[in-house]
Every structure is written in structure tokens, then in C-alpha cells.
Amino acid sequence: MGKGVIANLNKEIPADKRVMITFGGGSVKNNGVYDQVKEALKDYDTVEFWGIEPNPSIETLRKAIELGKEKKVDFLLAVGGGSVIDGTKLISAGLLYDGDAWDLLLTHQSAIDTVPLGTVLTLPATGSEMNNGAVISRHETKEKYAFFSNFPVFSILDPEVTFTLPPHQVACGLVDTFVHTVEQYMTTPGQSRLMDRWAEGILQTLVEIAPKIRENQNDYQLMADFMLSATMALNGFTSMGVSQDWATHMIGHELTALHGLSHGHTLAIVYPATLRILREAKGDKLIQYGERVWNITSGTRDERIDAAIAHTEEFFRSLGLTTRLCEEKIGLETIDEIERRFNARNAAYGENANVTAAMAKTILNSCLKEF
Amino acid sequence: MGKGVIANLNKEIPADKRVMITFGGGSVKNNGVYDQVKEALKDYDTVEFWGIEPNPSIETLRKAIELGKEKKVDFLLAVGGGSVIDGTKLISAGLLYDGDAWDLLLTHQSAIDTVPLGTVLTLPATGSEMNNGAVISRHETKEKYAFFSNFPVFSILDPEVTFTLPPHQVACGLVDTFVHTVEQYMTTPGQSRLMDRWAEGILQTLVEIAPKIRENQNDYQLMADFMLSATMALNGFTSMGVSQDWATHMIGHELTALHGLSHGHTLAIVYPATLRILREAKGDKLIQYGERVWNITSGTRDERIDAAIAHTEEFFRSLGLTTRLCEEKIGLETIDEIERRFNARNAAYGENANVTAAMAKTILNSCLKEF
Numbered sequence: 001m002g003k004g005v006i007a008n009l010n011k012e013i014p015a016d017k018r019v020m021i022t023f024g025g026g027s028v029k030n031n032g033v034y035d036q037v038k039e040a041l042k043d044y045d046t047v048e049f050w051g052i053e054p055n056p057s058i059e060t061l062r063k064a065i066e067l068g069k070e071k072k073v074d075f076l077l078a079v080g081g082g083s084v085i086d087g088t089k090l091i092s093a094g095l096l097y098d099g100d101a102w103d104l105l106l107t108h109q110s111a112i113d114t115v116p117l118g119t120v121l122t123l124p125a126t127g128s129e130m131n132n133g134a135v136i137s138r139h140e141t142k143e144k145y146a147f148f149s150n151f152p153v154f155s156i157l158d159p160e161v162t163f164t165l166p167p168h169q170v171a172c173g174l175v176d177t178f179v180h181t182v183e184q185y186m187t188t189p190g191q192s193r194l195m196d197r198w199a200e201g202i203l204q205t206l207v208e209i210a211p212k213i214r215e216n217q218n219d220y221q222l223m224a225d226f227m228l229s230a231t232m233a234l235n236g237f238t239s240m241g242v243s244q245d246w247a248t249h250m251i252g253h254e255l256t257a258l259h260g261l262s263h264g265h266t267l268a269i270v271y272p273a274t275l276r277i278l279r280e281a282k283g284d285k286l287i288q289y290g291e292r293v294w295n296i297t298s299g300t301r302d303e304r305i306d307a308a309i310a311h312t313e314e315f316f317r318s319l320g321l322t323t324r325l326c327e328e329k330i331g332l333e334t335i336d337e338i339e340r341r342f343n344a345r346n347a348a349y350g351e352n353a354n355v356t357a358a359m360a361k362t363i364l365n366s367c368l369k370e371f
Numbered sequence: 372m373g374k375g376v377i378a379n380l381n382k383e384i385p386a387d388k389r390v391m392i393t394f395g396g397g398s399v400k401n402n403g404v405y406d407q408v409k410e411a412l413k414d415y416d417t418v419e420f421w422g423i424e425p426n427p428s429i430e431t432l433r434k435a436i437e438l439g440k441e442k443k444v445d446f447l448l449a450v451g452g453g454s455v456i457d458g459t460k461l462i463s464a465g466l467l468y469d470g471d472a473w474d475l476l477l478t479h480q481s482a483i484d485t486v487p488l489g490t491v492l493t494l495p496a497t498g499s500e501m502n503n504g505a506v507i508s509r510h511e512t513k514e515k516y517a518f519f520s521n522f523p524v525f526s527i528l529d530p531e532v533t534f535t536l537p538p539h540q541v542a543c544g545l546v547d548t549f550v551h552t553v554e555q556y557m558t559t560p561g562q563s564r565l566m567d568r569w570a571e572g573i574l575q576t577l578v579e580i581a582p583k584i585r586e587n588q589n590d591y592q593l594m595a596d597f598m599l600s601a602t603m604a605l606n607g608f609t610s611m612g613v614s615q616d617w618a619t620h621m622i623g624h625e626l627t628a629l630h631g632l633s634h635g636h637t638l639a640i641v642y643p644a645t646l647r648i649l650r651e652a653k654g655d656k657l658i659q660y661g662e663r664v665w666n667i668t669s670g671t672r673d674e675r676i677d678a679a680i681a682h683t684e685e686f687f688r689s690l691g692l693t694t695r696l697c698e699e700k701i702g703l704e705t706i707d708e709i710e711r712r713f714n715a716r717n718a719a720y721g722e723n724a725n726v727t728a729a730m731a732k733t734i735l736n737s738c739l740k741e742f
Binding site for chain 1: 372373561563564565566568569570571573574576580592595596599600603608612613648
């Protein structure tokens with residue numbers, strides 16, 4: 001991590017590797033990242049694959065796997081945000097798998113063989129650069145599933161590449177980082193004082209930097225703080241010995257699958273509703289969070305919980321995102337479909353395994369009405 | 372990390388390994404750890420080496436290396452605190468080195484070949500269980516130097532093994548954890564909001580748990596919080612992208628080398644003095660620390676700095692440790708010797724490289740007088 005570190009790529013990839021470089025839609029050609037990568041790898045045998053889309057689809061990834069097999073690549077370099085990296089994780093397994101890569105989403109994944117994968121991160125958000133998870137979509141059936149296999153063998157993070165990101169993507173990245181953190185924090189209190197402090201440290205950092213980033217996205221230190229926070233929010237450092245939630249993510253994935261909403265945006269809609277509905281079970285932690293992150297130190301228990309939830313939703317709105325389904329013209333039909341899907345898989349998400357189909361419906365109903 | 376995890380040892384060490392188990396003075400025979408380790412490794416070919424002392428000496432480690440070479444061991448298991456683990460790191464390099472292992476302290480160390488090493492930690496303090504550093508002493512010359520080579524391939528932490536530790540060792544471990552954290556924090560402000568928060572998170576945790584531990588050392592959650600904090604305080608997680616100090620450690624090592632004081636205890640003496648003398652250079656960070664860790668929110672700049680330093684020294688004293696040289700009957704002669712040693716090596720420690728022999732003398736003079 002640092003200024004100009006993309007130039008170090010050739011120290012990370014063995015010289016004899018045949019590298020497939022994977023990209024998204026082309027923004028890296030405008031911000032200089034593509035030129036830096038090509039310059040750093042000028043002595044390597046490389047193949048390029050373009051067009052891994054937001055919420056990477058199996059349909060696209062199959063083409064990349066076909067190309068990679070044909071060119072006999074033995075190293076992958078993902079240059080992009082979480083979608084490019086996630087997609088490339090599936091490619092890295094698909095290259096060594098004989099059947100259709102979609103099978104890999106449905107099997108026991110930790111034992112999968114993979115081609116080594118490095119990343120050059122361009123969008124702080126998903127944490128995919130330092131974890132072994134990926135989320136892959138299937139357009140044909142409007143499905144979206146998580147996939148767990150290999151960690152990148154390295155990731156290169158130059159905060160300067162974030163200066164030119166569209167503000168909407170930055171806003172979604174900030175929310176994604178925030179909600180990754182709370183999915184591992186807003187559960188049962190008293191499990192680990194230190195993990196609580198570290199999660200709160202990420203949240204305090206985001207709350208401090210977000211308005212400043214909205215004013216000036218070209219501040220190196222601000223964007224470095226954002227980039228480091230996004231990586232640390234989902235690399236296992238804050239989840240040691242504590243229970244985890246992830247219900248908001250599971251509901252949010254369905255909204256993306258059905259409507260194509262940005263992942264971070266779905267979280268901005270679902271998370272405040274999850275807190276409203278599960279306010280009793282999460283109450284003690286909400287009070288701790290309110291005090292330490294938002295300085296809410298007075299009021300009754302209910303008032304403090306109300307204030308903590310309100311601050312959270314207002315924070316997401318302050319980033320320019322909507323937080324209600326009606327604002328996105330999403331209604332009962334979608335809620336019914338998500339209920340149907342959750343029923344079909346006997347869903348029971350959250351730290352108490354009580355976010356069932358019925359509970360998901362209650363949560364989604366709570367974000368139908370206007371803010 | 373967890374209850375009963377020592378039983379998992381046989382999942383971590385390949386079955387065909389010939390394991391040398393290294394120990395300290397024998398407390399593990401009283402607290403059940405020895406029996407748990409032997410039970411877990413009952414199907415292995417093992418050799419025991421006993422007697423790695425606090426501040427492990429090259430004189431002792433040479434004997435272990437000789438034994439290990441004779442028995443052709445190809446795996447090391449350190450069962451103990453930081454001294455046993457540190458010493459075993461040198462053994463792991465010494466086993467593959469033909470000359471005298473003391474040479475290794477003086478050479479370029481990162482390229483050293485090593486035998487794989489696992490640990491069962493019994494004393495939270497040094498962080499050696501999750502870093503690649505060690506500190507080795509030479510009685511003959513009263514020298515003490517740092518050594519950097521290999522990380523343990525695994526470490527096993529059961530907080531229950533800490534219940535029977537002598538309170539003085541616990542106190543020293545708490546101070547060691549605290550000072551490891553500030554050596555990577557109390558420098559230049561504004562380098563990383565997140566690293567600041569994480570370092571403060573460790574300090575806040577220690578300040579919260581220390582008095583409770585003094586009351587009840589058998590509380591699992593408290594000791595787990597302590598154990599995790601000690602590991603996280605020196606595994607590189609809080610030092611990403613920030614400058615580091617370590618002057619207090621370098622001075623403290625000399626006090627141990629010359630007088631045999633416990634490492635943590637030397638830090639309790641030297642650190643408040645370092646803050647008193649370097650209060651201007653560290654002033655901005657001291658104010659941030661005072662506010663976030665000690666809730667010092669009013670007063671002039673000087674008053675706030677004074678209060679932050681006073682709280683730190685009082686915290687160390689609240690653990691039952693002395694914080695002044697006179698309390699340990701250490702005087703000018705020792706200070707002169709440390710000045711001489713620092714001059715001999717052109718010492719320039721600290722984040723500003725200004726803790727020279729003369730500055731070290733000033734710092735030590737500041738802890739001559741009574742509290």
C-alpha cells in the first residue's frame with residue numbers, strides 16, 4: 001500500500017508466469033492504472049480479459065475461463081474493484097476444473113484447487129483483496145451466491161487511484177465498509193472488548209472521513225484511511241472470537257439480483273431496517289455503539305437505541321444514497337419474491353439464526369415507507 | 372485460541388516430525404500445561420529441553436542447539452512465555468547453522484534458514500507468538516540484542532493457563548502490552564486514523580481490564596481479552612503505515628542486561644520518563660491519547676500533557692510496579708554505563724532518531740528521583 005506501488009508488480013509475480021490480467025469496463029484506461037500495470041509487466045507473457053461487470057456473472061466468467069485455458073495461463077492478476085477480484089477468484093478455480101464453473105458455487109469450496117491470483121485494487125469497498133470470499137451472479141436465473149476458496153497471494157493498493165472514482169461508487173464503498181464492520185459487531189455484547197474496540201475504530205474512522213471525502217476526494221491521507229479501513233473491515237481481523245450476523249447482506253444480495261442495485265446501496269436500505277426490527281436483540285450493542293461512535297450518552301434505553309439507528313440511516317443518506325425501497329420504486333412484489341426464495345432455502349440468518357423468510361419480509365416491509 | 376485448544380496440537384504438527392519441546396523453569400508442570408502437551412503429542416517422537424530462563428541467554432540456548440542437532444529434531448515446540456519462545460526462535464536458526472549461534476545475532480538475519488517452530492503460550496506479554504522477533508542475552512558480557520528471523524507456524528493460546536500466573540508477571544505483561552502499543556503509536560499524529568484507533572483500542576482495553584484482573588485473575592473473558600491484546604500489540608496489525616519509536620525498549624533492555632529487572636518492569640520505569648523528556652515532540656499525540664484513553668478533555672495544552680503522562684505512570688504503579696530507578700536502588704553508575712554503551716554504538720533511537728546516548732542519560736536521570 002502506498003503511492004506508486006503498482007510499479008512493484010514485477011516483484012510479486014514470478015518471471016516465468018503466463019499472466020491473465022482481468023479488468024472491468026475500462027475506467028482503468030482513463031485513470032492511468034492500465035498504463036502502470038502494463039509498464040510493470042512489460043517483460044511478462046500476458047493475456048487480457050476485459051468486461052467483468054459489477055456483480056460479476058457466471059456468463060462472463062465462463063468466457064474468461066475458456067480464454068485462460070486456451071492460453072494456458074498460470075497466474076491471474078485482477079485489476080479493478082471487488083467485482084473484478086471476486087470474478088477472478090472464480091476464474092482461478094474454474095481454470096483447474098473440468099466441468100461448468102457454476103458447479104463450484106454449489107459444492108464444498110474450501111478444497112478447490114486454484115491458480116494463484118494477485119490484485120491491483122481500484123475501489124475500496126468489498127475487502128475481497130484480503131479475504132477468500134467472492135459473490136457471483138447468474139443473470140439467467142437472477143441468482144447471486146457466495147463462494148469461498150483462495151486468498152490473493154498479494155494485493156497492491158495505491159490510494160491515488162481512487163481520486164477519480166465516481167462519487168456514487170465511493171458512497172457505496174463507504175457503506176459497504178461500514179456494514180461489513182457492523183455485521184461482525186452489532187450482535188451479542190461482551191464477547192471481546194478488543195474486537196469491539198477495533199470494529200468501533202473502523203466505524204469512528206468512517207464517520208470522521210466520509211464528510212471530508214465528500215468535500216475533497218483528492219486528499220491522499222483521507223483516501224488512504226478509507227482504503228485501509230475497507231480492507232480491514234473484511235479480512236478477519238475484527239471477527240476473532242465474536243459472533244457474526246450477515247442477514248443484511250443476504251437480503252441485500254437479493255435486491256441486487258432482482259433489481260441490479262449496487263451492493264453498497266442495498267445495504268444502506270436494508271441495514272437501518274434490520275436494526276429497527278431487531279432492536280431488542282441488538283439493544284445492548286446498539287447502546288454501546290451509539291455511545292462510542294455517535295456520542296449518544298443520555299436518554300432512556302429506547303431513546304438511545306432510536307438515536308443510534310437514526311444516526312446510522314442519516315449517515316447513509318448524508319452520502320447521497322436513498323435508504324427506502326419506495327425511493328427506488330421497489331415494492332411488495334419484490335418482497336414476496338425474496339420471501340419465496342428465503343423459504344425455498346429454509347433461510348435462518350443472523351447471529352441468532354432468526355432472520356427467516358418471515359423476518360426478512362418484516363425487515364423489508366419496514367423500508368417500504370418514505371424516510 | 373480458546374478453552375482446551377492445546378489438545379489440537381497434533382493437528383498442527385505433521386505426524387512424521389521429530390519434535391524438540393522447549394520449556395522454562397517448570398511452572399508448566401504445576402498448572403497442567405505439561406500434561407496437556409504430552410497427552411496431545413503422545414504419538415510423536417519428542418525430546419524435551421528444560422531451563423530456558425527469563426531473558427533467554429545464548430549460554431543456555433547453545434546447549435539446546437547441541438541437543439537438537441544430536442537428536443536430529445526437525446520441529447520445535449516452545450511451551451512457555453516470551454522468553455521460551457524467543458529462545459526457541461534462536462534455536463530454530465541455530466539448528467541449521469554451523470558456527471556459534473551468537474554470530475546470528477550480529478548478521479543479516481532475515482535470510483537465515485530455520486526449523487519450523489510452533490508455540491503454546493503461557494504468559495501474555497511479548498507478542499512473540501505472532502511475530503518474527505526475539506531478544507537474546509549474553510550473560511558473559513551483559514549484552515542483550517534483538518534478533519529477527521522466523522514467525523511461528525502456529526501458536527496455541529488457552530486463556531485458562533494464565534489463571535495461575537504470579538501477579539507480578541501479569542503486571543509486567545500488562546505493561547509490556549501497553550508499551551508495545553505506544554511504541555507504535557505515540558509518535559507523529561495524522562499518519563493513519565485507523566491505526567490510531569486500533570492502538571487506542573488496545574490501550575482502552577488494558578485500562579479497563581487491568582484493575583479487574585488485579586481483583587480476579589480467574590475470569591476467562593478478562594484473561595482472554597488480555598491474551599488477545601498482548602498478541603495484537605506486537606504482530607504488525609497496528610503499525611501499518613505509521614512511524615515507530617522503540618527508544619524505551621532499547622533503554623529498558625540495558626536495565627535488564629545490567630540488573631536483571633523484568634522486561635515489563637523496566638518499561639514501567641523508563642516510559643513515563645521518556646514521555647516527560649520528549650513531551651514537546653510527542654505533545655500532539657499525547658493530547659489525543661489523553662483525550663481518548665483517559666478522557667482528559669479540558670485544561671491548557673501543558674496541563675493536558677501533564678495529566679496524560681501522570682495517568683500513564685499512575686497506571687503502571689496501580690499494577691504494583693515501581694516506576695523510579697531509586698526504588699530499585701539503581702543509580703548514576705548504571706546511567707553512565709548505558710550512556711557509554713549507547714555512545715559505543717552511535718545510538719539514535721526513536722521516531723525522530725534523537726534518542727542518543729545523551730538523551731538516554733537525560734531520560735534516565737528523570738527517573739532517578741522518587742515518585
